[in-house]
Amino acid sequence: QVQLVESGGGVVQPGRSLRLSCAPSGFAFSSYSMHWVRQAPGKGLEWVAVISYDGSKKYYADSVKGRFTISRDNSKNTLSLQMSSLRGDDTAVYYCARLESYSGNDLFDYWGQGTLVTVSS
Amino acid sequence: SSELTQDPDVSVALGQTVRITCQGDSLRSYYASWYQQKPGQAPVLVIYGKNNRPSGIPDRFSGSSSGNTASLTITGAQAEDEADYYCNSRDSSGNHWVFGGGTKLTVL
Numbered sequence: 001q002v003q004l005v006e007s008g009g010g011v012v013q014p015g016r017s018l019r020l021s022c023a024p025s026g027f028a029f030s031s032y033s034m035h036w037v038r039q040a041p042g043k044g045l046e047w048v049a050v051i052s053y054d055g056s057k058k059y060y061a062d063s064v065k066g067r068f069t070i071s072r073d074n075s076k077n078t079l080s081l082q083m084s085s086l087r088g089d090d091t092a093v094y095y096c097a098r099l100e101s102y103s104g105n106d107l108f109d110y111w112g113q114g115t116l117v118t119v120s121s
Numbered sequence: 122s123s124e125l126t127q128d129p130d131v132s133v134a135l136g137q138t139v140r141i142t143c144q145g146d147s148l149r150s151y152y153a154s155w156y157q158q159k160p161g162q163a164p165v166l167v168i169y170g171k172n173n174r175p176s177g178i179p180d181r182f183s184g185s186s187s188g189n190t191a192s193l194t195i196t197g198a199q200a201e202d203e204a205d206y207y208c209n210s211r212d213s214s215g216n217h218w219v220f221g222g223g224t225k226l227t228v229l
Contacts (some may be wrong), residue, residue, distance in 0.1 A: 035218070044223040045156070045164065045207050050216075059216045095163060105170035106211060106218070107154045111163040 002026040002110045004096050009115030012086055022079040022096030022112055030054070030074040033099045035108065036081050038092035046092070049081065050099070064090075086119045093117075125153075125208050125221035132227040133198045141193045141224045143208030151210040153191035155184060158205045158223075167206075168193055195226075203228045 008020040022034070036048040049060045049070040058070050069082040079096055093114040100109045125145040133139035143153055152171060156164035166175050168184035181196045191210075195202055208221040 037220075044205075045158075045209075045220040047209075047218040047220055050218065057216075061217065103170075105152055105154075105173070106209075107166055107169035107175075108156070108164070108209065109166055109175065111165075113163055 002098070004098065004110055004112035006094065006096055006112040006115040009094065009117045011118045011120060013121050014087060014119055016086055017082070017084040018086060018117060020081040020083065020094055020096075020115060020117070022081075024077055024079065024096075024098070027098070027110075029072075029077045029079075033101070034070075034072060034079045035097045035099055036070060037095045037097055037108070037111075038090075039095070039114075040089070040092040043092075048094070051079070083117070086117075088119050091117060091119045125210065125219055127206075127208060127221040127224045129222065130225050130227070132229055133195070134229050135200065136197055138194065138196045139198055139226065141195075141206050141226065143191045143193075143221045144189055145210070145219070145221075146189055147210050147213050147219070148186065148189050148191050150213065151215075152186065153184070153208045153210045155182075155191075155193045156207045156209065157202075158207065164207065198226075198228050200228050202226060 003025045005023045012018045035050045051070045067085045071080045095114045096112045097108040098110040154169040157167045158164045172184045183194045185192045206224045212219045
């Protein structure tokens with residue numbers, strides 16, 4: 001069955017960096033674009049970034065552009081989010097999600113369980 | 122516009138029908154998808170496209186769209202439907218995605 005397992009979360013000081021990983025299994029990872037979505041405590045979902053199936057295209061939310069970098073290694077079945085210059089408002093649960101897209105339909109059909117990032121001194 | 126607007130709170134009596142709406146300019150170009158999230162859990166896809174339900178989602182969930190508004194309807198709401206619901210679509214650029222602010226559904 002399809003699984004997405006995030007790791008790498010923790011407590012980090014403002015201004016520092018952190019790298020999140022997502023380990024997919026149960027599907028052809030190299031065929032899907034992958035996304036990161038976050039949720040601050042008590043708040044709604046916020047789309048963060050997308051990487052195309054082959055890694056050639058990457059797009060970011062304005063709130064993280066220039067600070068976060070999404071990447072993937074299809075040979076190792078790994079999705080990553082490198083976060084730098086972290087701020088308090090980056091505190092959130094970070095989810096990786098698979099996007100299925102066909103015939104005009106976009107759907108995040110599988111989500112990981114999330115990993116909590118807390119930015120605090 | 123890159124925003125999707127949802128009513129923050131909606132309530133429904135047990136067994137009754139409720140509609141949750143999502144407004145945004147991008148919905149004139151892209152279908153919305155809908156996600157249910159219960160406390161402490163990851164979101165779950167409930168509706169996508171014109172009106173499609175993933176396997177395992179009860180048929181009391183349905184979707185519709187008109188102009189800049191997408192709707193999620195629950196016909197015969199159950200206690201277990203109490204949750205936060207989020208809409209999502211691409212924004213007008215087509216290269217970014219956006220979530221609505223979420224609707225907290227209370228089943229009375």
